Amino acid sequence: MLCYHHIVMDGISLRTFLGDLNQSYISPGVSQPASQYLDYAIAEREQLKGQAIKDDLECWKEQFETPVDCLPLLPFSRVQSRPFLSISESFTAHAFIKKETVARVKECSRQSGSTSFHFYAAALQVLFFQLLNSSNIHVRGPRAL
Template sequence: MHHIVSDGWSVGVLLRDLEAAYDGRELPGLAVQYADYAAWQRDWLSGDVLEEQLAYWREALQGAPPALDLPTDRPRPAVPSHRGTQLAAVLDADVVSRLAGVARERGATLFGVVQSVLSAVLSRRAGQDDLVIGVPVANRSR
């Protein structure tokens, strides 16, 4: 499943419910539906709050490069196709252990350390000091 469909938290819920269904247990009714959450979000993100959020991100991203200029084996197409591929790689357990140690020493998460390494590699390969990396987050309060 793509992360836009589910995240680590919701996959756990899905697996718990599937297990209950396979065991023949009845699932309890949901107190809150996704449509409720969407309505709360839409109500919150309007008016002054929407303008504040937009102003924040416009200022934070002002001057950000429009694209990462990585060296490629082909020129970038004039119209993006959004076609791509994946490169699977397995990190050596010792490397992961050392990265986790760096995270502990710095009071950071392993994710934060790996993202920092990614930023440094991309910056060096592109020859750009400024780059933007987007990270989807669940950010749920319910």
């Protein structure tokens, strides 16, 4: 008998749990448990204490000792200047890419040892270079361990 509170486990979680339980019964030996988010958080905290991160931060502080200028408006902008915003709001735009194009991007990314995210970020940076005629463009993404 298995008892649990509905907040603790939903249908998908139960399926995952039962699959893991079944795997442990049929597997020849005991395997190490999968990493949990807490393990990731501990590793990240330890990394932030190390010298490598201090060296990385120092490098970026040197790179951006002088603040980067705001990007100029794109040529097709409907406004002549950026108004000062007193509140921060977000906007989400959706675009759809053909499956064939997505497959080609994934393959190109795989061949270059990167991810689709890197491909799209590079494409965005190239677009900015061409539209804004500037070489001082920085596209930043999240940092991974």
